[in-house]
Amino acid sequence: MISSWHAWAAVLGRDCQLACRHLQDSVLPLLFFGLVVSLFPLAVGASPNLLARMAPGILWIGALLAMLLSMEQLFRSDFEDGSLEQMALSPVSLAGTVMAKVIAHWCLTGLPLVLLAPVLALALHLPASAISVLCLALLLGTPVFSLMGAMVSALTVGLRRGGLLLSLLLMPLYVPVLIFGSSAVLQAMDGLSARGPLLLLAGLLVLAITLTPWATAAAVRIRLG
């Protein structure tokens, strides 16, 4: 009998390997992020002052939408080929397995978004002083997107128009992260300390890590019937 730690590592490794083979799954959200952000100057005008003021909001909404887009993939192939059922039946805790999948997903979609964000921030004339706060805020916020996304993604996996439903259900839940995330960057731009919102974001992350794996496991069980 293998230990749960080994099973956990195996799921993590397998998901990372799968994602590396289907590289477009990680590249597409990045491309989407870049495109959404570059549409904004075309729509609101290229005035550097205006763009800099809007940059935190644009970048956060862009990252949110890109994460949303990738969430649908999280459980889909495992649901279709029956691996998800095997994971639910195995003696290893389903919450742990799900957590491994979320970590793999975040490393291959969330982390690249965080790395791309400073480049896009420069294009939007965000002051250099705020860029480090932006990265830190995204580093704390995007895992929350992944964790909460996994919960709802498990509920809607395999449904007709599941992607649309997923966005509808998730966006209201993403409101607090969006508020604290963009506020942190705005405060840094204004020369204020961004400590408060960053700590609140960290709090949300801790809360999400504690609660969402159980909810996600319950959602998987419900969908498997």
Place this chain on the structure above:
Amino acid sequence: MLEFFQMGGYGLYVWLSYAAVAVVLFLNVWVSVMRHRRLKKSLRVTIKSDSTATQAVEIRQEYVDA
């Protein structure tokens, strides 16, 4: 009396609010009462026409679909 309906110049807003509440609550009640009547009627028809279990199941299915 006219003064009462004018509500100090805010009549439009006040009466629109009350009307909106009345309409929405009435619609809620109406839908449920109608469903109750329809349900009872269709159940009665099923029972009278020598009720078979399958017909009752059909009614249930219709309700679930609705």
Place this chain on the structure above:
Amino acid sequence: MQRLLALKNFYAFAKALSPWLLLTWVALLAYGVIGGLVWAPADYQQGEAFRIIYVHVPSAFLSLGIYTAMAMMAAIHLIWRVKLATIWIAASVPIGASFTFLALLTGALWGKPMWGTWWVWDARLTSELVLLFLYLGYIALHRAMPRPDMAERAGSLLILIGVVNVPIVHFSVTWWYTLHQGPTLSRFAKPAMAPEMLMPLLAMIAAFGVFYVWLALLCARNACLARESTSTWVQEEVINNA
């Protein structure tokens, strides 16, 4: 308690309770509406427009109250698998969504004459909007599920997820609102309302609450009839009460 959980007994109980609830509702509503529109004096700051409070606050109160009641039922459903809990949730959702919509609509109708605009990104308004999305999300998820039992369980889980999130969303929106220092908008100019203004408001809140219970019981009775359409008690009920 055990006996009440059987749909047959619940149906009889709900049916017996219904006329009394209706009576209470009419009495409370009559007092609330007349007291609010006629007897209460005009507000010294807002004039007659403050009378919208008598439909706005009860709607907002019920929109949150119904969601909380649904969350309790969802927990009961997921833990003890009580069938009646899902019936109550299904009956509550449209009513809760209606009240949320009404709270937003009457809020806009109140905001226009008082603040000069239909919509303000005020903390309470924004939270209410998020609550409406949660209600609509439940309906969308419930409809998308392939099997009724799966829809009920998924819906209950979604409600529990929502109820954990509502306070967080409200906190974050309040925090965001104070940060951005909008114009100070306080609907209650005075810290304490005069009793002749307050009593009709309390009566209206109670009236809306009684209305919710009455209507939810009716919807629940419909669900009982449909679910147990093959059982003898339903057939007796239908024949005897034409």
